[in-house]
Amino acid sequence: MADQQAKDEAAKNRIISHMNADHHDSIVRYLEHFCKIPFWTADSGKMTDIDLRSMTFACSGGRKTYSITLNPPMTSYRDARERAEFVPPTGWYAVEFAIISATFLAYSQRWWFARDAIVHQILGSGFAAFSWAIQPYLFLGMVGIHSAEMAYFVHYRLQKHSVNPRSFLFWQWMCTTFIEGMFAFRRFDGLVARKREEKEKQKH
Known part of the structure; x- marks a missing residue:
């Protein structure tokens, strides 16, 4: 005792x-x-x-x-020791992470779609001309939407679960949310649900 x-x-x-x-x-x-x-x-x-x-x-x-x-x-006092963690994208999450990252990278530079540039030479004039026309709108739109999603994630996920803004964990989730958007939300919510299930099992 x-x-x-x-x-x-x-x-x-x-x-x-x-x-x-x-x-x-x-x-x-x-x-x-x-x-x-x-x-x-x-x-x-x-x-x-x-x-x-x-x-x-x-x-x-x-x-x-x-x-x-x-x-x-x-x-017990073990209940107070629940730790947040980072869940990297795997499986289909890794596929969508790669696709979105590639889109960000590809449309970050408009000159890649200019006449006789690399995209024009490899994928043809039609795709290059279309991409040249939409590049500024697509890239800035993605940055704006994903920035808004990131701000929402910080307020309604990270702050709610007391993830310290000065921690490496905080910035891991911030960066992956900026790239993935809603897919990062799903992984984080899945992590929270799993932690709650583990906590409930400890009570029985």
């Missing part, structure tokens, strides 16, 4: 240290959302305690404390 208590205490200390050192942005969002406090107060927040049912935070140098109830409560 004493051994388990020591393990739990060590796990609590690791979680608190990790949250304060690497997930300050998540602490701010928790306080803003659950405690309804303004950013300038939440920005000074530090986690001070955690148990299976709640998290406790201190703001303004410890002058104000806030408690957030965990619903549902954790069954």
Whole structure:
């Protein structure tokens, strides 16, 4: 019993240290959302305690404390150790990644479609002329649409799951979303669903 208590205490200390050192942005969002406090107060927040049912935070140098109830409560401190990860494109995702990347690359330079340039010589004048006409609209359209998808992904996926913008993981997902768009959404959502299933199995 004493051994388990020591393990739990060590796990609590690791979680608190990790949250304060690497997930300050998540602490701010928790306080803003659950405690309804303004950013300038939440920005000074530090986690001070955690148990299976709640998290406790201190703001303004410890002058104000806030408690957030965990619903549902954790069954063990291992539940707090869920880690985000990057899922690279494989299978059909790898095929679409290659096609979209090739399209970005091919239509990034208009002069490739000029008369007597490489595309004209290999694929003929008809395709070269058509590509010359659509190149600026296609390329800028892809950049605009994929940039919008990337911004949406950051707000509704990465921020929601507390992926730190200063982490390599964040930029891996950003880059692949800029190339793939909706296909990256599907992979990320599949990852989240799998993590939830694993968590549910641990409870039984």
